[in-house]
Each structure stands twice: as C-alpha cells, then as structure tokens.
Amino acid sequence: MKTNIRHLAGGALATVLASPALAQEAQTLDQRVNEIFAQFTGPFVSFIFAPFPGTAFPWIVMWLVIAATVFTVYFGLVQVRFFGHAISLVKGDYSDPNDAGEVSHFQALATALSGTVGLGNIAGVAVAVGIGGPGATFWMILAGLLGMASKFTECTLGVKYRNEYPDGTVSGGPMYYMSKGFDELGLPGGKILAVLFSIFCILGALGGGNMFQANQAHAQISGILGDYPGWITGLIFAGVVFAVIVGGIKSIANVTEKVVPFMGILYVGAALIILIVNFDMIGWAFGQIFAGAFTGLGVAGGFVGALIQGFKRAAFSNEAGVGSAAIAHSAVKTKEPITEGFVSLLEPLIDTVVICTMTALVIVISQQLIIDEVTGNYVLNEAGTAIATVGGVSGVELTSAAFASGISWFPYVLAVAVVLFAFSTMISWSYYGLKAWTYLFGEGKGSELTFKVIFCIFIVIGAAASLGPVIDFSDAAIFAMAVVNIFALYFLMKLVRRELESYSARLKSGEIKKFSH
C-alpha cells in the first residue's frame, strides 16, 4: 500500500507540476525533495523522537506524561475535585442569561473536541493495541486521565491572557500567555518562546493538521473506491477548504460541524452495540487489558512496549500539553478564565478515556488479535513487530475489520466518518496555524490570505504524496509545540494556582453561584 501511494504520488505531483510527459523527471524531483528535506529536518526529527539511551522509550512521551503528572499533583487532583463543577459549567448553570448569544462553555468545548477527535481515535488506537496489545489501553486511559490536568493549565492561561480587540474579536493561545505571562512574572524570554511556539505551530498545522489528514483521508477513500491518483482527492479537499477559509462559505463548515458530532455519537453508539451484544466478554476484555498492562501478554517489548504505545497514542490523540487546545478554548465568554480550564478537563476524558477506550474494547472483543491457545499470549507477526491479526491488517483497517465483525456494513460509515473527521481537523488546524502566523507576521487581509493559500496548497501535496520525511517532520513539529508549551507552563502554573485558590474560595463561600434559568 505504502509503495503504491508513493508511486502514485510521483505521478500525481507530475500532473500538478507540469505535463504527464514529465512524470519520470518529476518522480526523481519528488525523491530529490524528499532527500533534501530529510537532510535538513532529519536531525530535528531524530531529536524530538529520540529514545532514552538503551530503551525504545521516546523522551518526548515522557516529557508529556511527567508534565501531566506534575500538574495533577500541583493542582491537587483538579480533574477529580472539579469534575462535577465542569459538567455544571458546560450545562450552563453558571452562565449569566445576559450573556446569551456569546460563545458558551459548551461551544468552546465542542470546537476544541472537533479538532482532537479524529484519526487518532480510530487509527491511532488500532496502532497502539496492534503493537502494544490490549494492555496499551490501560496506559492510554491513565495518560488521558493525567492529561486532563495539562489541558486545565493551558486552557485557563489561554483565556486569561487572550487579546480582546476593539472590534470585538478575540485571539488567544500559548503565544499570548507566554509573552504576557512572562512579562507579568518579570521573567525574560517570553517573547522568544512565543515566536518559537508560533513557528512550530505553523509547521504542525501544515503537517499533522493538514498533510497527514489529507493523506489518510485519501487512503480511506481509495480503499473503498479503488486506487486513483491522490491529487484528485487533494484538489477536492483543497477546493472545499478554500471555499470555507478563504471564500468564507460558512455553510460548509456549519454542515461539517453539525455532522461531525453526529459521527462521533454514531461511532460510540456502534461500539456500544457491539459491546452490549458481547457483554459476556467485557469482563474478559478488561482482564486482558489489566493483564497486558503489567505483563504484556507476549507483545513486542513486553509491558514496557504496551506502556510506550499507550502513552504515545494518548498524547497523539488528545494533544494535552501541545497548546492547540488553548487556542480553541480561548474565545469563550466568561469573567473567570479558570472556568474554561475546568471545562477543558472534559476534553481528554471524552477523547481518550471514552472514545479511544471504545475503539480498543471493540478490537479486543472482536478477537481480531490472534491468541496462542496454549500459552494465552498474543502471537506476533512474522516480522515480530506487532501482534498477528486475522486478516493481517493494521491501523484504520484493523478498526474497520473489528467493527465489521459486529456490524458488517460499518466500514462504509467509518470511511465517511474518517473523511469528515479529517476535514474538521483541517479546518481547526487552519485556524490554529493562522493564529500563529498572524502572531508572527501581523494581522491583515494580505498576510492572512497568504497563509490560507499556503495551507490549501499543502492539502494537495499531502494527499498526493506520502512524503515520509515531511510527515515525520510535521509530527515532530506538533510535539515541538509541546516542548515549548510545557516549558512555559512550568513557569506559569503558579498563576493558575492563584486563580484556582481564589475561585474555589469564592465557590465555597457562595459568592459564585448558579443562575436560575
């Protein structure tokens, strides 16, 4: 499949660049671009994904998990203590009726979720369980629960230090809390961090938030319709995204924003049906998850392998600590920045603890992973890199096969869901990238249009070519955002604690109370 895409990519790029007659030269051009790109970006990519010496454990995953643990401890298990309060906030119990018509907590949360729920929940989990075994699910859930505290920290700061412009629009995100927050604390370097973050955010938006999505969406569509050149998918996607972000045709985005949550509900619903039908196996599945978490049940790398996969995929999926959510949540209408922090706690919970776990349970219960009858351990594939599966499938195809074993026609729904998730993720990241771009180059029609056009061009490239190094680089850029963001969060977390203490005191004294609706 991969070589197939690469082959097609060469041809597709050629058609885009010039005429089919030049395909041969374009192919070499494609390869040359790859080589040159890899030369320049290779060290950066290897640095970000470097494992700890003597292990296969990438330090960046540890960086995210340690941060999440530190925030969990520092804020005294905020994800447990304020969970009920977060639900009340989303329901609108604390919203002033006079603010009706402004961005509600629910809307801010839903917008942020549509940026994170997507391929990570469908394909990423299959990769985690396929390589790390059912035990990976345990670590994924743990990482999701801890990640709630990272989201809380960054989203509170995102609202607290957002820019509110005279025309009534708002702009927020890590770049603003880095520069303003560091200034407030009298620390140097906030501006430098903000610039660094913005650069990585633009690269992440073009890569993981764009090329990767377009590429995977094309893989899904061609999987059903049969192979055809990726640039066709790319052009269609680019055209639609262009119409939305440049043409301002809101109706397309509106339709997507309404269909995506429905898809999410449908996905969880289908998973629940499969679980209910196989309810007698749920206990067994959880047994596998717990046993696998601490023994590995024969997977490559043992229980450490399960742990790495679980942590890694959770981080990829919920983006806690990356800083993207701080941009999405910042437009909410509230007098108390911390309330959006509480609401954002729910994001990793829904994304990772609920949706990812559903995917994992369906894969385990559908018994797509082959178990050795005698030892009870999982059988590895020939290469010994992953667990052998019934059809030899992995990634999104494994999820598809698992659902198909319960509901035969579900792969078609899944394909539609993947395409829509990819589209909504692209729209979200186009906004994140734009905010970073305007932070660097200033706000203005010309500057914004430049970024939006670049963004659309990258969709075509992403769908047409499987430029391995480019994709690696963009994933690395998203994680580089986390390096800068978490570094800044360690300095700024005391500002959040101040807010937390003041808010909890006022909540307890009854100064902050529910509005009667």
Added chain:
Amino acid sequence: MPSKLVIGLDGAGSGNRALDYGKKLASLIGDCEILVVYVIEWSPFTFQTAEENAQRHKRREEEIAVATTRVVEPAVAQLTSDGFTATGKVRHGDVAETLNAIAVENKADQIVVGRSSEGGFSSRIFGSSTSNLVMHASMPVTVVG
C-alpha cells in the same frame, strides 16, 4: 399599578399583527405599559468553528444592533407616537423560553404574539416557537391569527 403587556415581534407580518392587537388591548385596558421584545434565535449547545467563536462577540453586537434599529426601535417609535408607554428589548435565546423569561422578569400580565409563520417539516418535528410558548408560558398568552 399599570398593567404590562409583552409583545413578541419576529420582524415579519405576524409580529405586526401582534403589535396591532397589542395596541387595541392596551387602549382597552387604559393604564398599560408595552414591552416590545425581539428574540434572536440562539442556542448555547450548537457546534461552531474556532473562527466563528473568535468573532462571536462582534457578530452578537451586530445582530443586536440590526434587530434594534430595524425591528424594535421602529415599533417603539410607532407606539410612542400613538400615545402608548413603550420600551423595547432584544435578547438571544430560545424564542419561547426567552419571551416567557422576559415577561416573568418584568412582571408582565400577558404575552401577545403572532401565529407562527414557520411551517412544514421542522415545525412538525420540533414544534413552533408559538406553540412551545403556549405550552410552557407562566402567564396568559394571546396568539394573534
């Protein structure tokens, strides 16, 4: 203490009929204040893009300004020139819930609305704002045909 009527406008024909009937009712009552209300349909539980969220505050101000100058102010001006005591209000929310909430807040005696101009499929499933108001209002409601 004067009576108080809340008249719900929708910027269309049925709202004007409600206004005309409200005038008639107010003249019959005599000592009566009229509160003209326009509700911009809005729910806190919709799904929006990040860009829409960023511009929401600005859009809200614009929506309120348009509703005030085009619908509410002309109605209040007309009522005042006809010799009535009238004020206006624009708010976002669910039309039925918000009209009722405003009427309760202002201790109104009655709500006057036009018959729903919506029809077809959506009103069959979700019900129209008018029928929702009639079913859930905390005070008498007059629906003008």
